[in-house]
Amino acid sequence: MGLPYFRIDGGTRLRGSVRIDGAKNAALPIMAASLLCDGEVILHDVPDVSDVRFLAELLTKLGSEVERRPDGSMRLVVRDEMSSHAEYDVVRKMRASICVLGPLIAKRRKAQVALPGGCAIGDRPVDIHVRAMQRLGADVDLVSGDIIAKAKKLRGAEMFLGGPFGSTVLGTANAMMAACLAEGVSVIEMAACEPEVVDLANFLNKCGASISGHGTPRIVIEGVRELKGCEYRVIADRIEAGTFMVAAAITNGDVKIENCRLDHLVAFADRLAAIGVNVERNNDTDVVTVSSSRRLEPVDVTTQPFPGMPTDLQAQLMTLLCLADGNSIVTEKIFPDRFLHVAELNRMGAHLRKEGPTVIVQGVKKLVGAPVMASDLRASAALVLAGLAARGTTIINRIYHIDRGYCRIDEKLRELGGDIQRLEADD
Numbered sequence: 001m002g003l004p005y006f007r008i009d010g011g012t013r014l015r016g017s018v019r020i021d022g023a024k025n026a027a028l029p030i031m032a033a034s035l036l037c038d039g040e041v042i043l044h045d046v047p048d049v050s051d052v053r054f055l056a057e058l059l060t061k062l063g064s065e066v067e068r069r070p071d072g073s074m075r076l077v078v079r080d081e082m083s084s085h086a087e088y089d090v091v092r093k094m095r096a097s098i099c100v101l102g103p104l105i106a107k108r109r110k111a112q113v114a115l116p117g118g119c120a121i122g123d124r125p126v127d128i129h130v131r132a133m134q135r136l137g138a139d140v141d142l143v144s145g146d147i148i149a150k151a152k153k154l155r156g157a158e159m160f161l162g163g164p165f166g167s168t169v170l171g172t173a174n175a176m177m178a179a180c181l182a183e184g185v186s187v188i189e190m191a192a193c194e195p196e197v198v199d200l201a202n203f204l205n206k207c208g209a210s211i212s213g214h215g216t217p218r219i220v221i222e223g224v225r226e227l228k229g230c231e232y233r234v235i236a237d238r239i240e241a242g243t244f245m246v247a248a249a250i251t252n253g254d255v256k257i258e259n260c261r262l263d264h265l266v267a268f269a270d271r272l273a274a275i276g277v278n279v280e281r282n283n284d285t286d287v288v289t290v291s292s293s294r295r296l297e298p299v300d301v302t303t304q305p306f307p308g309m310p311t312d313l314q315a316q317l318m319t320l321l322c323l324a325d326g327n328s329i330v331t332e333k334i335f336p337d338r339f340l341h342v343a344e345l346n347r348m349g350a351h352l353r354k355e356g357p358t359v360i361v362q363g364v365k366k367l368v369g370a371p372v373m374a375s376d377l378r379a380s381a382a383l384v385l386a387g388l389a390a391r392g393t394t395i396i397n398r399i400y401h402i403d404r405g406y407c408r409i410d411e412k413l414r415e416l417g418g419d420i421q422r423l424e425a426d427d
């Protein structure tokens with residue numbers, strides 16, 4: 001069996017409707033939080049993507065039973081609490097594995113989690129996660145590449161979780177999860193405000209936790225003795241929604257996007273409006289129609305923590321700006337090296353110049369198909385978008401990156417009329 005790749009023949013206008021799946025970045029910490037629960041957890045709308053499968057594998061190794069039920073829901077039950085070791089084997093495949101740190105230390109009094117190491121979008125330290133565990137009373141050591149945290153008892157504490165690039169999403173998630181079972185009250189200052197953090201807090205509260213202030217930079221957690229399980233529906237994936245919004249815009253299409261939370265995409269929708277893309281919410285529902293005429297205005301964009309423009313949509317928006325009528329400036333304030341798509345887009349005829357954490361985008365009249373290489377999840381999505389708009393054929397290799405976070409992206413685009421095929425190297 002050869003390696004799968006995408007072949008895209010660009011130039012078709014996308015039309016029709018697409019439904020957005022549940023959010024990968026909400027589902028992952030919620031799945032990890034099931035380690036804290038003494039009962040059964042049933043989750044709806046967990047996307048069927050490979051990152052979810054990696055975490056399911058890790059949770060199984062940690063003693064959970066993880067099952068996809070015929071109706072698509074996921075059932076998680078902890079059967080055995082003996083192991084507290086998240087090994088490098090799994091962690092290196094997926095950095096988000098770090099989110100088992102908080103639940104393990106809180107519930108099993110011990111956590112051994114391999115340090116994730118570098119990743120394609122740059123250095124991704126976990127010092128703030130460690131600081132949070134220490135504030136709650138854990139002793140933390142680094143032994144042979146593993147974080148080893150131990151605590152007889154966690155105690156509620158005040159903590160400041162800001163770093164050089166602002167708040168941390170999974171760091172806030174880890175602190176919040178651990179604090180749920182600590183004795184007394186914890187306060188997280190400079191907490192991440194992302195909708196995925198709010199979703200995790202809502203899930204934990206449904207299991208019996210006492211969390212308030214989520215969605216603001218100050219989260220207060222009153223520790224409880226135990227958490228039970230619950231049934232919960234994961235929020236819609238705002239990044240998948242944003243990617244389809246660009247797909248509609250870049251093909252001059254007209255697409256109805258269902259299960260799309262526009263209130264989670266305020267900054268992004270603002271940039272689309274400035275570019276000249278029509279984004280309309282249908283009568284107070286979560287259905288959003290996106291259409292575009294041929295003229296795209298250049299804009300400046302800076303990524304920021306929520307409610308600012310998400311870094312996870314930077315590559316996709318840059319791809320749209322490649323075809324704007326003038327020069328745009330894209331600045332990355334979360335992951336300053338997250339520009340692996342730049343060289344690949346230039347292979348397709350874009351005019352992009354990187355200057356430190358900024359890319360100057362000189363709009364061009366057209367992109368042209370080419371063989372390109374996917375490098376990380378969102379950069380790969382950007383190449384798919386470029387392929388849909390380009391003249392001719394684009395071949396995208398290493399698409400396992402895109403399957404980590406997008407569920408059936410090729411099928412969904414085909415249903416909208418896109419000419420995209422998943423092939424194997426021998427085909």
Ligand code: EPU
Pocket residue numbers: 024025026028096123124125126127128129130163164165166167168169170171192196311312334335377378405
């Ligand atoms: N940071 C530190 N120290 C830490 C933790 C983070 O300096 O201990 C820095 C990071 O290096 C970065 C900034 O803080 O500069 C923000 O990183 P954050 O911790 O918020 O990222 P994360 O929680 O590891 C999540 C998403 C990412 C998304 C970022 C930012 C998940 C599973 N991952 O990562 O999603 O880009 O928040 O919004 O939720 C993706 O889905 O493609 C993806 C990379």
